Amino acid sequence: MSRYKLFLLRHGEGAWNKENRFCSWVDQKLSDDGVKEAHDCGKLLREQGYKFDIVFTSILSRSIQTAWLVLEAMGQEWVPVVKSWRLNERHYGALIGLNRAEMASVHGEEKVKLWRRSYDVTPPPIDVDHPYFREIYNDRRYSTCDVPVENLPRAESLKEVLDRLLPYWNNTVVPEIKEGRTVLISAHGNSCRALLKHLEGISNEDIAGVTLPTGIPVLLELDENLRSVKPRQLLGDQAKIQAAIKKVEDQGKAKPSV
Numbered sequence: 001m002s003r004y005k006l007f008l009l010r011h012g013e014g015a016w017n018k019e020n021r022f023c024s025w026v027d028q029k030l031s032d033d034g035v036k037e038a039h040d041c042g043k044l045l046r047e048q049g050y051k052f053d054i055v056f057t058s059i060l061s062r063s064i065q066t067a068w069l070v071l072e073a074m075g076q077e078w079v080p081v082v083k084s085w086r087l088n089e090r091h092y093g094a095l096i097g098l099n100r101a102e103m104a105s106v107h108g109e110e111k112v113k114l115w116r117r118s119y120d121v122t123p124p125p126i127d128v129d130h131p132y133f134r135e136i137y138n139d140r141r142y143s144t145c146d147v148p149v150e151n152l153p154r155a156e157s158l159k160e161v162l163d164r165l166l167p168y169w170n171n172t173v174v175p176e177i178k179e180g181r182t183v184l185i186s187a188h189g190n191s192c193r194a195l196l197k198h199l200e201g202i203s204n205e206d207i208a209g210v211t212l213p214t215g216i217p218v219l220l221e222l223d224e225n226l227r228s229v230k231p232r233q234l235l236g237d238q239a240k241i242q243a244a245i246k247k248v249e250d251q252g253k254a255k256p257s258v
């Protein structure tokens with residue numbers, strides 16, 4: 001029986017989503033389209049009468065900015081926003097900054113799909129000579145985490161994302177839900193996929209077929225054990241949502257040479 005409602009949200013389009021580059025732990029802001037997506041998401045949630053008690057975000061600006069815009073559009077700016085690196089996007093390691101379509105031309109679309117959507121394949125790790133290494137690990141936000149900066153990931157599979165996310169889910173988010181609070185998690189494509197896998201009991205194979213578009217709220221209905229009891233609902237115009245999912249999937253296709 002459905003006992004609790006939970007909302008998951010992949011942030012609005014970020015600048016590097018637009019450029020088709022793996023963004024991951026690089027702190028990009030929302031694009032103009034992403035700002036509009038976040039605003040539209042808040043407007044839709046307001047029209048449907050939803051009210052949040054607490055919002056959880058990653059420590060990446062695009063998820064925080066999305067949460068703020070959603071709350072503003074809902075007239076619920078006062079709602080607490082709590083941030084943790086454990087909701088960050090999957091660490092894409094050495095792939096960070098690279099263009100997906102170019103990677104598909106070099107390594108093949110299957111390999112890129114494996115890196116993007118498989119459960120337990122970890123991309124090659126980021127090393128100190130990577131152009132974004134210092135920008136990431138010297139950022140002050142990573143000295144505020146509950147693990148020392150040298151123990152933060154250098155690349156992650158989806159499984160490794162779930163491993164670092166689950167303690168936060170169990171110890172921090174679940175108690176809020178059990179208190180009867182309506183929770184929004186404003187995070188990322190892969191941190192939301194990892195949580196969906198856990199809540200819906202999706203198999204290691206089937207999770208490869210799950211892709212989330214930007215700026216679309218996902219409504220989950222959970223039982224008293226915090227397990228999903230109904231198919232997830234992606235709220236909004238279903239034709240547009242399917243087109244947006246296909247657009248994200250197609251980001252991993254090789255560009256035809258000109």
Ligand SMILES: O=C(O)[C@@H](COP(=O)(O)O)OP(=O)(O)O
Nearest residue numbers: 021022023024089116188189190
């Ligand atoms: O890291 C990134 O570039 C994307 C996900 O990329 P894909 O897994 O879709 O390739 O994360 P997000 O935009 O949700 O923060």
